[in-house]
Amino acid sequence: xxxxxxxxxxxxxxxxxxxxxxxxxxxxxxxxxxxxxxxxxxxxxxxxxxxxxxxxxxxxxxxxxxxxxxxxxxxx
Amino acid sequence: xxxxxxxxxxxxxxxxxxxxxxxxxxxxxxxxxxxxxxxxxxxxxxxxxxxxxxxxxxxxxxxxxxxxxxxxxxxx
Numbered sequence: 089x090x091x092x093x094x095x096x097x098x099x100x101x102x103x104x105x106x107x108x109x110x111x112x113x114x115x116x117x118x119x120x121x122x123x124x125x126x127x128x129x130x131x132x133x134x135x136x137x138x139x140x141x142x143x144x145x146x147x148x149x150x151x152x153x154x155x156x157x158x159x160x161x162x163x164x
Numbered sequence: 165x166x167x168x169x170x171x172x173x174x175x176x177x178x179x180x181x182x183x184x185x186x187x188x189x190x191x192x193x194x195x196x197x198x199x200x201x202x203x204x205x206x207x208x209x210x211x212x213x214x215x216x217x218x219x220x221x222x223x224x225x226x227x228x229x230x231x232x233x234x235x236x237x238x239x240x
């Protein structure tokens with residue numbers, strides 16, 4: 089993967105982590121809300137996974153954000 | 165895949181097709197700009213592929229849109 093894409097994945101992951109923190113949810117509880125495994129959530133938050141569109145939708149819903157708003161918060 | 169996710173993929177694909185049309189680009193020329201194969205572009209436009217985040221970024225760049233704006237235009 090090229091560096092700009094990796095930086096964008098990291099920015100998205102950092103935003104997800106921050107918004108999860110605002111909701112005071114552990115990775116485990118957040119994963120349950122998204123129906124995603126907590127280890128996957130951890131990888132996404134560290135920008136290690138090229139997340140799919142449908143998983144972005146699940147995560148945005150669990151964060152109570154529009155997907156476009158989540159990306160905007162991540163600076164994209 | 166569940167129906168809401170599929171509907172969202174279709175909405176995103178329809179928006180990509182519409183914006184590509186605005187730029188008067190064929191799927192082939194658009195694919196070259198994104199560095200994605202035209203058959204993949206076609207599948208994305210029909211909502212048949214669960215596109216990855218980094219490919220959303222490539223497509224948004226080729227459409228000269230912010231990724232958040234592309235999702236907003238798709239109603240998400």
